[in-house]
Structure formats: structure tokens, C-alpha cells
Amino acid sequence: MTDIISDTPKAAIYQSDDFAARLRKRYAAERRFKMYGVVAIGVALGMLAILLTSIVGQGYTAFAQHDLALEVFFDPAEIDPQGSRDPAVISNANYGALARTALQAVFPEVEQRTDRRRLTSMISNGAAFELRQMVIDDPSLIGTRKQVRIPLASDYDQVLKGNIDRTLPETSRKVTDQQIAWVDKLVANGQIVNGFNWRLFANGDSRDPELAGLKAGLVGSLLTLMVTLGLAIPIGISAAVYLEEFAPKNKLTDLIEVNINNLAAVPSIVFGLLGLAVFLNAFNMPRSAPVVGGIVLALMTLPTIIIAGRAALKAVPPSIREAALGVGASPLQVVTHHVLPLAMPGILTGVIIGMAHALGETAPLLMIGMIAFIVDTPGGFGDASTVLPVQIFMWADSPERGFVERTSAAIMVLLAFLIGMNAIAVFLRKQFERRW
Amino acid sequence: MTAHTHTGTPTRSTGSLAAGIEARAATGALAGAGNKMDAKGVKVFYGAKQALKGIDLEIPDRQVTALIGPSGCGKSTFLRCLNRMNDTIGIARVEGLITLDGQDIYDREIDPVQLRARVGMVFQKPNPFPKSIYDNIAYGPRIHGLASGRDEMDEIVAKSLQRAGLWNEVKDRLKEPGTGLSGGQQQRLCIARAVAVSPEVILMDEPCSALDPIATAHVEELIDELRENYTIVIVTHNMQQAARVSQRTAFFHLGDMVEVGDTEDIFTNPRDERTQGYITGRYG
Ligand SMILES: Nc1ncnc2c1ncn2[C@@H]1O[C@H](COP(=O)(O)OP(=O)(O)OP(=O)(O)O)[C@@H](O)[C@H]1O
Ligand SMILES: [Mg+2]
Numbered sequence: 001m002t003d004i005i006s007d008t009p010k011a012a013i014y015q016s017d018d019f020a021a022r023l024r025k026r027y028a029a030e031r032r033f034k035m036y037g038v039v040a041i042g043v044a045l046g047m048l049a050i051l052l053t054s055i056v057g058q059g060y061t062a063f064a065q066h067d068l069a070l071e072v073f074f075d076p077a078e079i080d081p082q083g084s085r086d087p088a089v090i091s092n093a094n095y096g097a098l099a100r101t102a103l104q105a106v107f108p109e110v111e112q113r114t115d116r117r118r119l120t121s122m123i124s125n126g127a128a129f130e131l132r133q134m135v136i137d138d139p140s141l142i143g144t145r146k147q148v149r150i151p152l153a154s155d156y157d158q159v160l161k162g163n164i165d166r167t168l169p170e171t172s173r174k175v176t177d178q179q180i181a182w183v184d185k186l187v188a189n190g191q192i193v194n195g196f197n198w199r200l201f202a203n204g205d206s207r208d209p210e211l212a213g214l215k216a217g218l219v220g221s222l223l224t225l226m227v228t229l230g231l232a233i234p235i236g237i238s239a240a241v242y243l244e245e246f247a248p249k250n251k252l253t254d255l256i257e258v259n260i261n262n263l264a265a266v267p268s269i270v271f272g273l274l275g276l277a278v279f280l281n282a283f284n285m286p287r288s289a290p291v292v293g294g295i296v297l298a299l300m301t302l303p304t305i306i307i308a309g310r311a312a313l314k315a316v317p318p319s320i321r322e323a324a325l326g327v328g329a330s331p332l333q334v335v336t337h338h339v340l341p342l343a344m345p346g347i348l349t350g351v352i353i354g355m356a357h358a359l360g361e362t363a364p365l366l367m368i369g370m371i372a373f374i375v376d377t378p379g380g381f382g383d384a385s386t387v388l389p390v391q392i393f394m395w396a397d398s399p400e401r402g403f404v405e406r407t408s409a410a411i412m413v414l415l416a417f418l419i420g421m422n423a424i425a426v427f428l429r430k431q432f433e434r435r436w
Numbered sequence: 437m438t439a440h441t442h443t444g445t446p447t448r449s450t451g452s453l454a455a456g457i458e459a460r461a462a463t464g465a466l467a468g469a470g471n472k473m474d475a476k477g478v479k480v481f482y483g484a485k486q487a488l489k490g491i492d493l494e495i496p497d498r499q500v501t502a503l504i505g506p507s508g509c510g511k512s513t514f515l516r517c518l519n520r521m522n523d524t525i526g527i528a529r530v531e532g533l534i535t536l537d538g539q540d541i542y543d544r545e546i547d548p549v550q551l552r553a554r555v556g557m558v559f560q561k562p563n564p565f566p567k568s569i570y571d572n573i574a575y576g577p578r579i580h581g582l583a584s585g586r587d588e589m590d591e592i593v594a595k596s597l598q599r600a601g602l603w604n605e606v607k608d609r610l611k612e613p614g615t616g617l618s619g620g621q622q623q624r625l626c627i628a629r630a631v632a633v634s635p636e637v638i639l640m641d642e643p644c645s646a647l648d649p650i651a652t653a654h655v656e657e658l659i660d661e662l663r664e665n666y667t668i669v670i671v672t673h674n675m676q677q678a679a680r681v682s683q684r685t686a687f688f689h690l691g692d693m694v695e696v697g698d699t700e701d702i703f704t705n706p707r708d709e710r711t712q713g714y715i716t717g718r719y720g
Binding site: 249317320321322323324325330333337338342 | 524566575
């Protein structure tokens, strides 16, 4: 029984030690590969955890804020000396004085002018606006005394949150020992209260950290994204369907395909320049407006959506198209009844990636003036507005201590926005997948 | 996107068809039975590669025509010419004349969508829609407006499934996806789907290749039954099946049609030795 003949079973080889060693090596290689994968994912998760803990650790305090709870006398002599109840008179009154009087009443022993000024600097500039708003909303307050909450200046809020270290020597911090003593007394009196920071969501931007809010940025982002979605999804999907299902395959469509792929790699700021040159300068569209931002971002995300859409359409087996054509469906029916529903999950993946990209984009928006200081919430697509990432950028640039935590909080809000948006898209994708 | 070149040269205009009919009338080949479809000099190119080299084939009305031949000889390609399915392949180019009821199906006036409703097809590989069993069948009738209500549609679905011999297996789960059926069940679903739109001609590309003998017998019964009203062209690798179900048989070889005739003649008395070799199993 010699083994010269080649087509005998190779039992001896497969049972040899040599073979067993080779097999062990193959398994070892597989184990190594799996280990690399686990390590890579572990490192990525670690980085993510570090990022999230640093952002959340720095930002969570911004969701609560200290307010002064003072008994304010809505002095008729100050607000409306003539008693005319004329709205113009009411809204021009000096409400800051009311707040200052209320605070000075708590500290009657402070009499020197400079000390008084230091004391009243604890009241935020926003107090006057909030008091005015209260009176405008309810003029019957005039002449009454009422316990109200008015914003505490950010530096004192930071002291109470421990972000400004009171153990430091007085000269190296912004707040004096005397002011800290006042704050402590107010806390002991129960005249400083801590509560949910609704101003973070109800206000627009402000120079004063305790008043600065995200509403303008949130609404601006929402409006901008609505424009982006409204343009990018229909145009992107139609372009993908046309190119993949209907367009003749020739040099021109090849050229278009190459250029779409190139556009996907163009730096986003170039789209901003395009927006500046075309929409602002040539078409005279409004500066800083969500409509322009939305168009620019739509242009930027279109290549992503088209490429993902085409890949998803290509992945639909040709046999489905043949089946539909075979029973007499028209080419458009084939696409709308069969191909598009099957490609929808893949298309939506492209949309999610594109939208996440658009939501976080800053550079092109800077070019079209969306880096404005926006206090008022934009009311429409043509109003001056900013977006969340630009707001974050501007806050991160601000020197005040109070903006540090607000920057992180804004990032958390942006991430929540993103997660919410993706959750909707993933839900939609699941809906479509169930139809298989 | 159609790659069909309708050359319109005198050689393949209606003039040549008339000449062909005259010629046949002269030999008496046309006596009695009208031809539902007629192919004249059909050539198909996939890019530079020629897959069919000029096929002449008459498909008589209300009869079963079987196409047999070795793998890759062009049977599917020919079948796909009959309902212009090759239009969908970018590189495919069809030349020659094919008529349905005497009308050139590659004529500009013929709408391929309408043509495919009249000439239905069961594909070589089962390709149910990823929808429910019910919707698989109902899709065609729905887009063509064949049913005027829910009840009528239910009836079409039930009848089509019964004809394809699938009804008993699926009647309790019409809402389940068609892709969840076994391979053979899927093929019968595709047959039911083709039958549901009541085409005049049904093209079947190896409809039984994935079926067990029982289901095969079902489908053959169905074909027999359909023959009363429909014209059927079937591609099969099963000689017994061709002999059982068809009235006429055409033998294809390397892009040529070698021989065509009454099934009995082809199987008992083939004229070409390639045909003989193939049907007796001596062909590789
Ligand atoms: N889409 C295509 N692109 C290029 N060549 C093709 C295409 N479809 C078929 N062909 C070629 O055309 C020739 C005929 O193919 P066809 O599918 O018609 O054969 P067939 O007779 O149906 O074979 P089988 O019995 O295996 O199904 C083959 O050589 C095949 O390679
Ligand atoms: Mg075939």
C-alpha cells in the first residue's frame, strides 16, 4: 500500500501531528484577530466614556442655577409716578432700582457707596428685564409687595457651585471675601434658592452667562435642518433613483457619478463660500438666515445621500425588478412599489449620516453669517439666527467662568438633539425593514 | 435604456413577414392553426458576444411549445425576447422580427408594459416579491385593475393559487411573506402570480427545476389545463416533461435552433443527430 497514487483519501495527513500543529496555528490566528477587535472596540468605548464623562461632569451643573428670592416692592413712585398705567411708561421704568432696593433691605448695615455697589452687583442684569416682564404681564402688581425670584449674577452662582474656589486668596479670584460672606448669609436666610435652569432653554444668547440660553440656537438648528431635510431628501433620493434606475449608462452619467463622489470629499467650508457667493451676493438672500444655512447644508449632504441611496438601490436584487416587470409593471411602478421600499433602510442610513453631519456643521455657516450674536429667537426661515454648534463655538470662546459649564451643557443638548433625530430615523428604518 | 435596435431595414420590415407568411401558405405549413407568436431571424448580442444566431420559430396558439437544449445554448435568452425582458439588460441587443398576433412586438407603437401583461413569465429562479403571499398574487391584477373589489381580488388570489397547486399549503397564511416559503413553493407562487394577470401567452423558464415529483405533476396538470385557453412556451431540461406536456418541441444548440417539430416526431424520430444525441442522453 504505497501512497504514490494521488487520489487516495488523505487520512494519514489529516491525522498527523504536523496537521494538528497547523490547525492550532490557524485557531491562534483567529483568536488573535478576535482579540484585536475587542481591544479596538474597548479603546473606542474608553475614549467615548472619557469624552462623555468630561462633558457631563463639566456640564451637568448648568442645568440647575441659583436665584435670589427677594421680596420686591413694586413701588408706584418708581414705576408709574403719574398712575397713568400707560404701557410706554411702565416699560421704561427703572426696574433695576426695585431689585437693588430689595437686596439692600436685607443688608441695612451696608451703607458705603462702593460697598453698596459691590452688593448690588450680585443682581444680574437680567433681573430688571424679568421684573419688567412681570409688571407688563400683570400691571396690578404695582403697589404690592411680592416674593420673586430674580437671577443671581453668574460669579456668585459659580461660587455656590464650587466652580470658583473660595479657599483661594482673595486677590486671585473675582469675588471678594465680603461678597462671599453676603452670599452665605443669603443662603442661610433661604434667600438664595437652587432650581432647574429654565433660562438655559427659554433665553437666547446673552453676554451674561447666567442669562445665556440655547433657545435661539435650538430653534435656529431646527429651522435650518427643516430646510436641509426638505431639500436634501427629495432631491437626493430622486437623483439616486434617476441615476441608478433610469439614466442611460454613458460618458456623461459616468462623469456625473465621478463628480458626485468628488463633491462628497469637498471640505464643508467650500460650500459656505459657495453660499456666500451665490445665495448672499448673487441672489441677495438674507444673511444669517436658516433658509440660506439650510440650502448650503443641503448641498453639502446631497452627495452623501445620493451615494448611499445608489448603493442601497444597487443592492436590491435584479430578480425583483424582473418579477415586477414580468407581471406588467411600468418602470416607475417597479421603482416605487418594489425597489424603493426595499432600498429605504439603506437610503435612510445615508440620510441619518448626512443629517448628523449637517447638524454638527459650523464652518460653512460661519461663511454665511450665522455666527451672529442672536438674542431673539428666530421666528421664521428668513430671520437672523444661529445654530447649536455655532452657539457652542461662541460660548467656548467666552472668558467668563459661567460659560464653561454652559458650553458643556450645550454640547449635551446638541448630543441629545442628535440622538433624538437618529432615534426617529432608526425607528423609521425599522418600520421599513419589517415590510420584508 | 432599451438596447433594442430596431433597424427598420427592408430585410426585416413587415414586407419580409408578408413574404414569410406567403411562403408558409405556399407550403401549407400554416394550414388551420394560427400562430400566436412568430420569430424570424432573431439574433441577440450581449455586448459583442452573440447568444442567438438567427432563430426562426413559430409558436402556435393554445399549444405548449417546449424549448430544450444544453445549458447556455440560449433558451432563456430566446424566451426573454418574447416579452422584451432583454430590454432591461443594458448590453443586450435584439435583432430580427417577433410578432404577437401578427404585430411586431418591437414596434414603436407597442408598449412593453402592455406586452408584458399579455405575455407573462415565470423565471428560472423563483423571485417572489418580499411581500405577503396574498400581495404577491394580487399585485399584477391590482396594477392592471382586474378586480373591482376585495371579494373579486380574493377570488383571483385563491383561484391562481389553486391552479398552481399551492392553495392547500398556504390558504391559512396568506398574510405571511412569500419569501418565507420553500424553494419549490416559491416557484409555484411565481406561477400563480403569472397566471393571476391572465396573460395570453405564458413563458415558463424551467418552472419545475426546484420541484419534487408531486409538485411537478401538479404544474404539468396546470399546464395541460391552461393549454385550453393559453399559449405556453416552456423551457425544460427534463426530456420526459417535454414529451409529456408539449405539442411542439424546439431543440436549441449553441445559439442556433437545430430542429423544431411535433413533440412526438422530435422524440421518436429526430432528423438531426445532435438532437438525437441530446434527447437520448449521449450529448455532454
Ligand atoms: N445577462 C447576460 N450577459 C451576458 N451574457 C449572457 C447574459 N445572459 C446570458 N448570457 C449568455 O448567453 C448565452 C445563453 O444564455 P441563456 O441563459 O439563454 O442559456 P440557457 O439556454 O437558458 O441555459 P440554461 O439551460 O443553463 O438556463 C450564454 O452563453 C450566457 O453566458
Ligand atoms: Mg436558462
